[in-house]
Amino acid sequence: xxxxxxxxxxxxxxxxxxxxxxxxxxxxxxxxxxxxxxxxxxxxxxxxxxxxxxxxxxxxxxxxxxxxxxxxxxxxxxxxxxxxxxxxxxxxxxxxxxxxxxxxxxxxxxxx
Amino acid sequence: xxxxxxxxxxxxxxxxxxxxxxxxxxxxxxxxxxxxxxxxxxxxxxxxxxxxxxxxxxxxxxxxxxxxxxxxxxxxxxxxxxxxxxxxxxxxxxxxxxxxxxxxxxxxxxxxx
Numbered sequence: 001x002x003x004x005x006x007x008x009x010x011x012x013x014x015x016x017x018x019x020x021x022x023x024x025x026x027x028x029x030x031x032x033x034x035x036x037x038x039x040x041x042x043x044x045x046x047x048x049x050x051x052x053x054x055x056x057x058x059x060x061x062x063x064x065x066x067x068x069x070x071x072x073x074x075x076x077x078x079x080x081x082x083x084x085x086x087x088x089x090x091x092x093x094x095x096x097x098x099x100x101x102x103x104x105x106x107x108x109x110x111x112x
Numbered sequence: 113x114x115x116x117x118x119x120x121x122x123x124x125x126x127x128x129x130x131x132x133x134x135x136x137x138x139x140x141x142x143x144x145x146x147x148x149x150x151x152x153x154x155x156x157x158x159x160x161x162x163x164x165x166x167x168x169x170x171x172x173x174x175x176x177x178x179x180x181x182x183x184x185x186x187x188x189x190x191x192x193x194x195x196x197x198x199x200x201x202x203x204x205x206x207x208x209x210x211x212x213x214x215x216x217x218x219x220x221x222x223x224x225x
Binding site: 004031033035039040041042043044045048056058088090092094099100101102103104105106108 | 145147152153154155156157160200202211212213214215216217218
């Protein structure tokens with residue numbers, strides 16, 4: 001069974017740029033959630049996708065957007081990057097919208 | 113805003129001792145989950161306890177849940193150096209729509225050899 005994978009591992013961008021982060025869900029999982037974890041903090045929920053539809057959103061501005069594909073992999077897009085977007089971005093998959101979530105290793109984004 | 117609050121924020125003990133971490137939360141929940149994170153890497157799921165359960169065990173881990181006090185505790189027995197990590201509780205609040213896990217700020221556990 002393949003776990004959750006994320007790419008890239010690390011990324012450096014400058015303010016104003018756009019970034020796309022990718023996540024492959026665990027086999028058999030149809031739900032993907034994205035979280036942002038600032039240094040020294042707990043993860044904060046960005047949004048969730050269930051069967052290719054957004055299924056809930058946290059307190060993040062519209063410049064954070066996402067997609068889920070038919071194979072249940074997912075992308076997180078962030079436009080107009082700000083310094084405060086520097087964080088570890090975590091993707092989690094689950095076999096349904098109300099089950100245990102299994103996390104990938106994360107993408108470390110640095111905005112200069 | 114974060115619902116869960118872990119206590120203590122940091123804990124340092126000797127190898128072989130037991131470690132207890134506590135979590136408090138604010139709203140009604142479907143379940144509560146505990147995760148471990150090593151050095152800013154991905155989260156490892158440890159245990160899930162549902163709102164109708166009071167205690168759960170998994171190996172050296174024991175989790176309790178008191179929904180009347182809106183609190184949970186994680187006990188790690190016979191600690192090992194490899195248990196050094198940050199531990200987070202995450203609540204699954206009863207809301208419509210997404211299963212939005214709400215994390216606390218975590219407890220940094222250090223096991224000294």
